[in-house]
Amino acid sequence: MQACFILFDDYTLLDFVGAYDPLTRLRSRGHLPDFSWTTAAVTPTVRDGFGLPVTVDWVRPDLGAFDLIFIPGGYGTRSLREDHDFIAWLKTAAPVPLKTSVCTGSLLLGAAGFLRGLRATTHFNEYALLAPYCGEVLRERIVDEGSVVTAGAVAASLDLGLHLCERLAGPSARQDIQQSMHYPAPN
Amino acid sequence: MQACFILFDDYTLLDFVGAYDPLTRLRSRGHLPDFSWTTAAVTPTVRDGFGLPVTVDWVRPDLGAFDLIFIPGGYGTRSLREDHDFIAWLKTAAPVPLKTSVCTGSLLLGAAGFLRGLRATTHFNEYALLAPYCGEVLRERIVDEGSVVTAGAVAASLDLGLHLCERLAGPSARQDIQQSMHYPAPN
Numbered sequence: 001m002q003a004c005f006i007l008f009d010d011y012t013l014l015d016f017v018g019a020y021d022p023l024t025r026l027r028s029r030g031h032l033p034d035f036s037w038t039t040a041a042v043t044p045t046v047r048d049g050f051g052l053p054v055t056v057d058w059v060r061p062d063l064g065a066f067d068l069i070f071i072p073g074g075y076g077t078r079s080l081r082e083d084h085d086f087i088a089w090l091k092t093a094a095p096v097p098l099k100t101s102v103c104t105g106s107l108l109l110g111a112a113g114f115l116r117g118l119r120a121t122t123h124f125n126e127y128a129l130l131a132p133y134c135g136e137v138l139r140e141r142i143v144d145e146g147s148v149v150t151a152g153a154v155a156a157s158l159d160l161g162l163h164l165c166e167r168l169a170g171p172s173a174r175q176d177i178q179q180s181m182h183y184p185a186p187n
Numbered sequence: 188m189q190a191c192f193i194l195f196d197d198y199t200l201l202d203f204v205g206a207y208d209p210l211t212r213l214r215s216r217g218h219l220p221d222f223s224w225t226t227a228a229v230t231p232t233v234r235d236g237f238g239l240p241v242t243v244d245w246v247r248p249d250l251g252a253f254d255l256i257f258i259p260g261g262y263g264t265r266s267l268r269e270d271h272d273f274i275a276w277l278k279t280a281a282p283v284p285l286k287t288s289v290c291t292g293s294l295l296l297g298a299a300g301f302l303r304g305l306r307a308t309t310h311f312n313e314y315a316l317l318a319p320y321c322g323e324v325l326r327e328r329i330v331d332e333g334s335v336v337t338a339g340a341v342a343a344s345l346d347l348g349l350h351l352c353e354r355l356a357g358p359s360a361r362q363d364i365q366q367s368m369h370y371p372a373p374n
Binding site for chain 1: 207
């Protein structure tokens, strides 16, 4: 099972890392020993909205062979959703059985046509932008439509990551991973 | 006001990003327009425990002029706390008025002598490792001793970041930032 984290300039780093942390624990904590992941973008280095440079593993790979793709949100999504070159690349993910996003990452899934007829969510200020791309916008933290799972703003990334851990490895794996992350904060 | 995020190989990315996200919003959301930050390490590139390469802004700068330093945890802390060269560099932060850590980052603050006589916390499995470095180990999510603030494991980074936002810019800034992050998840 191989996941691909898709990054781009002006993304929100916590949107990515909040899901990356629990998902990578699927392997490190022994729940899915063959789980692997990679990062990809259209440039060798990407900077989040605050400028941190991350070097990705692959530049513009064909995405069709991955088992899971993940797309964070961020201000960069606003122009990328109309960037024909980027969206053409993203469309190579059409065969991927599990497509996921956090925050405005769903606008990119939508621009690639992956949300047609489905329910989805996005950042709580951007529901109107998402509406044209999907069947119905839900004001939920996580919307799981089977082959597509979208999540709300920023810190919903942790909840999405844990939700995917449970889907991929079961509730006891999720429980173990969220305890190891010390999440959520005890009341 | 300038903060320095100190990174190293085999750190936990979410320990860093969970605090980086709310702290950087101090500027982007207008609460502290002169808040700035930088990243530093002893090498130009660092990889977290799962291998993601991040390029830092500064290699081994003198840390004494920063207003805030932040140290994440991770398995790398276990050897670094006995790495005289790394700890000698960290000691240049002695004059910094606000020293902070998440998870086992407190072992590094401790090895540099910054926790002497103070109460502190760390990852919930590593209290025994922290004890020799500090006055008292507290099993808390955040321990604020004024000049030094330590936090517990991994996702406690988000709470530490928000705690620091409140210290630096007040409760209304904290409230605005945590709403913008959609954190914590509503019950």
